[in-house]
Amino acid sequence: MATLKTTDDNPNLEKTKWDRVQEMDEFRLLILAKKEFVVPATVFFVVYYFALPVLVGYAPAFMSRKVLGPVNIAYLFALSQFFMAWGIAFAYVSAAKRFDKFGAHILETLKREGYDDKQDGKRGL
Amino acid sequence: MHFDMTLILFLGFIAITLGITAWASRRSGSSASFFAANRQITAWQNGVAVAGDYMSAASFLGIAGLIAFFGYDGFLYSVGWLVAYLTVLLIVAEPLRNAGKYTMADVLAYRMNPRPVRAMASLSTLTVSTFYMIAQMIGAGSLVALLLKGSHISFTVAVSGVGVLMIVYVVFGGMLATTWVQIIKAVLLIAGTILLSVLVLAHFHFSFVEFFQAISQVTYHTPDGKVVVKDFMTPGLRFKLPYGPLELISLGVALIFGTAGLPHILVRFYTVPDAKTARYSVVWAMVIIGSFYIMTTFLGFGAATIVGRDFISKNGGTNMSAPLLAKVIAGDVFFAFISAIAFATILAVVAGLTISASTSFAHDFWTNVIHSGVERKPGEERLVARIAAFAVGAISITIAIILGPTANVAFLVALAFAVAASANLPVIVFSIYWKRFNTSGAVCGLLFGLIGSIVLILIGPSIMGIDAATVVGAARHPIQHVPIFPLENPGILSVPIGFAGAILGTLLGKKDPHAIQRFEELEVRANTGLGSEKATAH
Numbered sequence: 001m002a003t004l005k006t007t008d009d010n011p012n013l014e015k016t017k018w019d020r021v022q023e024m025d026e027f028r029l030l031i032l033a034k035k036e037f038v039v040p041a042t043v044f045f046v047v048y049y050f051a052l053p054v055l056v057g058y059a060p061a062f063m064s065r066k067v068l069g070p071v072n073i074a075y076l077f078a079l080s081q082f083f084m085a086w087g088i089a090f091a092y093v094s095a096a097k098r099f100d101k102f103g104a105h106i107l108e109t110l111k112r113e114g115y116d117d118k119q120d121g122k123r124g125l
Numbered sequence: 126m127h128f129d130m131t132l133i134l135f136l137g138f139i140a141i142t143l144g145i146t147a148w149a150s151r152r153s154g155s156s157a158s159f160f161a162a163n164r165q166i167t168a169w170q171n172g173v174a175v176a177g178d179y180m181s182a183a184s185f186l187g188i189a190g191l192i193a194f195f196g197y198d199g200f201l202y203s204v205g206w207l208v209a210y211l212t213v214l215l216i217v218a219e220p221l222r223n224a225g226k227y228t229m230a231d232v233l234a235y236r237m238n239p240r241p242v243r244a245m246a247s248l249s250t251l252t253v254s255t256f257y258m259i260a261q262m263i264g265a266g267s268l269v270a271l272l273l274k275g276s277h278i279s280f281t282v283a284v285s286g287v288g289v290l291m292i293v294y295v296v297f298g299g300m301l302a303t304t305w306v307q308i309i310k311a312v313l314l315i316a317g318t319i320l321l322s323v324l325v326l327a328h329f330h331f332s333f334v335e336f337f338q339a340i341s342q343v344t345y346h347t348p349d350g351k352v353v354v355k356d357f358m359t360p361g362l363r364f365k366l367p368y369g370p371l372e373l374i375s376l377g378v379a380l381i382f383g384t385a386g387l388p389h390i391l392v393r394f395y396t397v398p399d400a401k402t403a404r405y406s407v408v409w410a411m412v413i414i415g416s417f418y419i420m421t422t423f424l425g426f427g428a429a430t431i432v433g434r435d436f437i438s439k440n441g442g443t444n445m446s447a448p449l450l451a452k453v454i455a456g457d458v459f460f461a462f463i464s465a466i467a468f469a470t471i472l473a474v475v476a477g478l479t480i481s482a483s484t485s486f487a488h489d490f491w492t493n494v495i496h497s498g499v500e501r502k503p504g505e506e507r508l509v510a511r512i513a514a515f516a517v518g519a520i521s522i523t524i525a526i527i528l529g530p531t532a533n534v535a536f537l538v539a540l541a542f543a544v545a546a547s548a549n550l551p552v553i554v555f556s557i558y559w560k561r562f563n564t565s566g567a568v569c570g571l572l573f574g575l576i577g578s579i580v581l582i583l584i585g586p587s588i589m590g591i592d593a594a595t596v597v598g599a600a601r602h603p604i605q606h607v608p609i610f611p612l613e614n615p616g617i618l619s620v621p622i623g624f625a626g627a628i629l630g631t632l633l634g635k636k637d638p639h640a641i642q643r644f645e646e647l648e649v650r651a652n653t654g655l656g657s658e659k660a661t662a663h
Contacts, residue, residue, distance in 0.1 A: 018645055018646040018649050019645070021649040021653065021655065022645050022648070022649060027649070027652070027653070030652055030653075031648070031652060034652070038215050038216070041211075041215055042211070042212075042215055042216065045208065045211045046381065049204070049205070049208045049377065049381065050374065050377060052201070052204060053201065053370060053373035053374045053377055054370070054374065056201065056360045056361075056364075056370070056373070057360075057364060057366075057369060057370020057371075057373055057374070058370055060359075060360050060361045063360055064356075064358075064359050064360065069334050069337060069338075070334070070337040070338045070340070070341045070358065071337050071358065072358050072359070074197055074358070074359075074360045075197060075200070075358055078197075078200060078201060078203075078204050079419070081204045081207070081208055082204070082207055082415045082418070082419055084208075085207050085208050085210065085211055085411060085415060086411065086412070086415060088211055088215075089210075089211065089214055089407070089408050089411050090408070092214060092215060092404075093404065093405070093408055096401075096404060099652075100401060103652065103653045103654060106653050106655075107653060107654075107655060110655070
């Protein structure tokens, strides 16, 4: 299998390269920073989203209460889901600018240390 | 008169898209261009194309109809379709773009023993895509029967027409033509929806208070002739206890986990130059998709208040709500315009499904499973994909015609999402994020998710049920028995089954040092883009 052999074909260069990034402090920081955003954001949107069918299904009287003229809580909560999704999306985009900087810096360090990114653009697949 | 107008508008759409296909065919001279449009699609283009790939006739006609008939409960449907994109954005899109080449199986094969994993992933992709496609094509045929009542275009002609067009787009134009068909369709769909929404608001003198007051008092007749006045803002008109809320939650699970496992959406992220562009394109898609689903408020409630349930029931039923709204509010020409958009909508979605199915067959199954990852001669993978596209199209046309216009196809869409959520998503997530994950885990996850979804649907109310003797033909349940599983959508149970299969398979299998070592590489690659597939010049 071509897919399996690549690493063995050129063990020194390949292994060092991936290991080199793995041992960089910046890479650990990048993974940590991503986790710090993605995990709470995911938990939040899943809970917020499933609160809608649960409340509508099991507390319909409460959700039918009119709060804004003829508009009830159920509709406002459903509508708020759209803005929740957009809000998290935009927050992620702005947080990800920092991730991109980490990434670019890691690749620069690699290049400075003599690795050629283009060389293995095709590896592994 | 109106169907001539619809036909002219639709022929215009076909002429433009065929022109694009001819242009794209001259540019698709390599595999990267045929399967991934040279990875040169920009963020906004891909965002619009994702929206065009995703917003199906079920969204446009189906949800508008559900709101027109069941009010708020129909609108509940709209919400999950957007929120699901957070899973795509936060968890799947960027690592997938960085680690893969043409298909979702690339990411699994990166760490695992490629042959069994690709074979299973390809089977799952083909299942999701063809089921979804058959549902779309039957939808297209029924739509023609309704919209062009009195014309000489039959169900069979409509299904064959849609099928032949999608084959032409994909076989000759590849991913580039498919992308532009999706972009044009999305723009048309959004334009039509905005126009309809403004007209609905104009009907209520641009007063939201007046609009929502009308929704609070919708009048219609029950089948036995009684007059009913209902507040359509109230939840519970459709989803009633005991199983209604569970059905909603189960649908939510399938959407939230399934969208990020839909092969025809995932392949779109290989058409952009890098992970950052993929990220921005998801946000573009979310803005468009979200705006569209918010506007279903005006389409659906507008149809409920301005057209009314009684009139819609007599003139084709729920799915005709949006086109009938156009007709009542702005006349025949607008009705023709909205009808033409509905066709364009179906065409763009089936083209996306066809290219993802044929790419998976050619790249995963043919090249990597049968021929160990090497093309025997240049261009073979593309040739196989073209043949596969032709075969997938021909099979879908045939099955759609055999099932016929009255077939209940909602369960096919439910099945597609359930398989995507239960089989595809767990193994994608574990491949990217779980170090210990191995080949047996991937194969078990895919297998459990696939079989779990199919079995739960077979023993659920879509297939099993007891019909009165008056119900005949395709509308009858295939198995006359009380359903064993009470929900139409199996997500709430089948997604945990898929995850459990992946976890069990991993822990029961041997620790795989190769998969663990490759995880370290994948982690670097997914997070930094090091070594990822680059855009190519054409």
